[in-house]
Amino acid sequence: MTHSLHRFGTPENLEGDYVVFAMSAKGINEKGSAQAMRKFMEMALDLNPVNAGDMKTGNIFTHSREEILSGVQDVSIVHAVFVDEAKVSELLARVKEADLGISVVVSGLFDRVHTAGEAGGVRQHTMECSAGVWGQVDRLPSADVMQVTTMCGHGMVAAQLVERRARDIRSGKLTQQQAARELARLCVCGIFNPVRAERLLLAIAERQRRKEEKQVVLTGQTVA
Numbered sequence: 062m063t064h065s066l067h068r069f070g071t072p073e074n075l076e077g078d079y080v081v082f083a084m085s086a087k088g089i090n091e092k093g094s095a096q097a098m099r100k101f102m103e104m105a106l107d108l109n110p111v112n113a114g115d116m117k118t119g120n121i122f123t124h125s126r127e128e129i130l131s132g133v134q135d136v137s138i139v140h141a142v143f144v145d146e147a148k149v150s151e152l153l154a155r156v157k158e159a160d161l162g163i164s165v166v167v168s169g170l171f172d173r174v175h176t177a178g179e180a181g182g183v184r185q186h187t188m189e190c191s192a193g194v195w196g197q198v199d200r201l202p203s204a205d206v207m208q209v210t211t212m213c214g215h216g217m218v219a220a221q222l223v224e225r226r227a228r229d230i231r232s233g234k235l236t237q238q239q240a241a242r243e244l245a246r247l248c249v250c251g252i253f254n255p256v257r258a259e260r261l262l263l264a265i266a267e268r269q270r271r272k273e274e275k276q277v278v279l280t281g282q283t284v285a
Contacts, residue, residue: 063214064250065082067214068168069208070208075169076170077146079144079168080252081105081141081143083101083138083156083164084098084139086163091135093135094163095133095135097163098137099133100161101139101156101159101161102129102133102141103130104152105139108143108151109148111254112253113139113140113141113251114129114139114251115129115139115140115250116250117136118133122246122255138250142251144254149169149174150180150181153178153182153183157182202220202223205264206265208261209258213250214250214252217249222244223244224265226240226262227262228269230266245258
């Protein structure tokens, strides 16, 4: 199971959200794997992902390309996020040709990942899916906020911060791009999709606006 497995959303807003990452098998081919993962990261960065990073160093919003590449270790897990399916296919084709000898995982909608893999000349080895969230789900943030927070698999993007940045967008304090990039900085691994976050933040801002308008209407009612 991976930390990119629990992305939450609709088929429509999850299309165009792909996380591709590479890692070694602990205790099997971990020793000396940094070179292969660095090569993977170079190939991924050459395709201009919307986010990328190494869990041991940080992401492209907090560190330079050179810092990320030089920081890759045997115990690293390196990631890249794409919105373009063709780039995912291209990366998979390059990885196959390079024969790096490390595991590569693609997170996304099953049918789109399958199509991207076929176009890249690779076949799916294993498929995993989330069983959802169990327990006191009434204590969870709203569904639209969770679509943003679950893009950081380690929970570094706080629900209240998402709501606050949506309000900042409404007030004109921040653009949706600025707000999304700020949230992306917090996801150290680099699996947060800022392009998808822009759309989701706008939807949250619209929900906040409708809620406030409803409260104004209710407050202004008179009873005869």
